[in-house]
Amino acid sequence: xxxxxxNSGPLSVPEGAIASLNCTYSDRGxxxxxxxxxxxxxxxxxxxxIYSNGDKEDGRFTAQLNKASQYVSLLIRDSQPSDSxxxxxxxxxxxxxxxxxxxxxxxxxxxxx
Amino acid sequence: xxxxxxxxxxxxxxxxxxxxxxxxxxxxxxxxxxxxxxxxQSLTLIATANQGSEATYESGFVxxxxxxxxxxxxxxxxxxxxxxxEDSSIYLxxxxxxxxxxxxxxxxxxxxxxx
Numbered sequence: 001x002x003x004x005x006x007n008s009g010p011l012s013v014p015e016g017a018i019a020s021l022n023c024t025y026s027d028r029g030x031x032x033x034x035x036x037x038x039x040x041x042x043x044x045x046x047x048x049x050i051y052s053n054g055d056k057e058d059g060r061f062t063a064q065l066n067k068a069s070q071y072v073s074l075l076i077r078d079s080q081p082s083d084s085x086x087x088x089x090x091x092x093x094x095x096x097x098x099x100x101x102x103x104x105x106x107x108x109x110x111x112x113x
Numbered sequence: 114x115x116x117x118x119x120x121x122x123x124x125x126x127x128x129x130x131x132x133x134x135x136x137x138x139x140x141x142x143x144x145x146x147x148x149x150x151x152x153x154q155s156l157t158l159i160a161t162a163n164q165g166s167e168a169t170y171e172s173g174f175v176x177x178x179x180x181x182x183x184x185x186x187x188x189x190x191x192x193x194x195x196x197x198x199e200d201s202s203i204y205l206x207x208x209x210x211x212x213x214x215x216x217x218x219x220x221x222x223x224x225x226x227x228x
Contacts, residue, residue: 042222099161099209
């Protein structure tokens with residue numbers, strides 16, 4: 001059973017602070033990792049993808065991957081109230097069914113003005 | 114990315130009826146999937162829609178309850194059959210686009226409420 005674990009939150013940060021969202025996964029052979037943002041009443045929207053160990057930056061967002069620790073994180077710098085949403089970690093595995101995404105339950109982020 | 118259109122976007126359905134959701138993509142697609150998101154929950158894969166053949170269902174989902182068609186590369190339908198209140202959920206079409214580096218994108222979702 002492939003599992004993806006996230007803290008459900010809510011995670012509250014003040015406006016302008018750094019929000020740190022964490023995710024662990026069970027399938028050591030996983031190759032692709034994604035962060036989606038989901039606003040209430042909307043469908044998931046892709047924010048970042050990461051495939052190699054290390055950091056990947058895109059604007060205010062940085063994804064970090066450590067395959068040895070089976071850990072992926074998302075940092076949001078200069079957090080804005082518009083960043084308030086649920087953030088879903090998703091992992092694409094290895095072997096049979098490797099085209100499928102396994103989702104965590106999501107972390108609800110609240111940015112306080 | 115691409116435009117992934119789902120219809121209907123929202124519906125209220127009577128218990129025991131069936132509803133078909135359509136998904137149309139405006140770009141070349143390699144894979145199409147159907148997900149369900151129950152209230153307050155994360156996403157669960159229902160099935161992979163295969164062009165011209167039977168869909169591949171995940172554990173807990175069966176063809177009689179969730180028949181799926183994919184007559185061509187860019188169009189698929191999901192039917193939710195004999196609905197009960199437990200089927201109240203968001204149903205999401207998702208696709209892997211050709212040349213997207215195996216990234217999966219979602220349609221806007223179909224919000225179903227069964228009464």
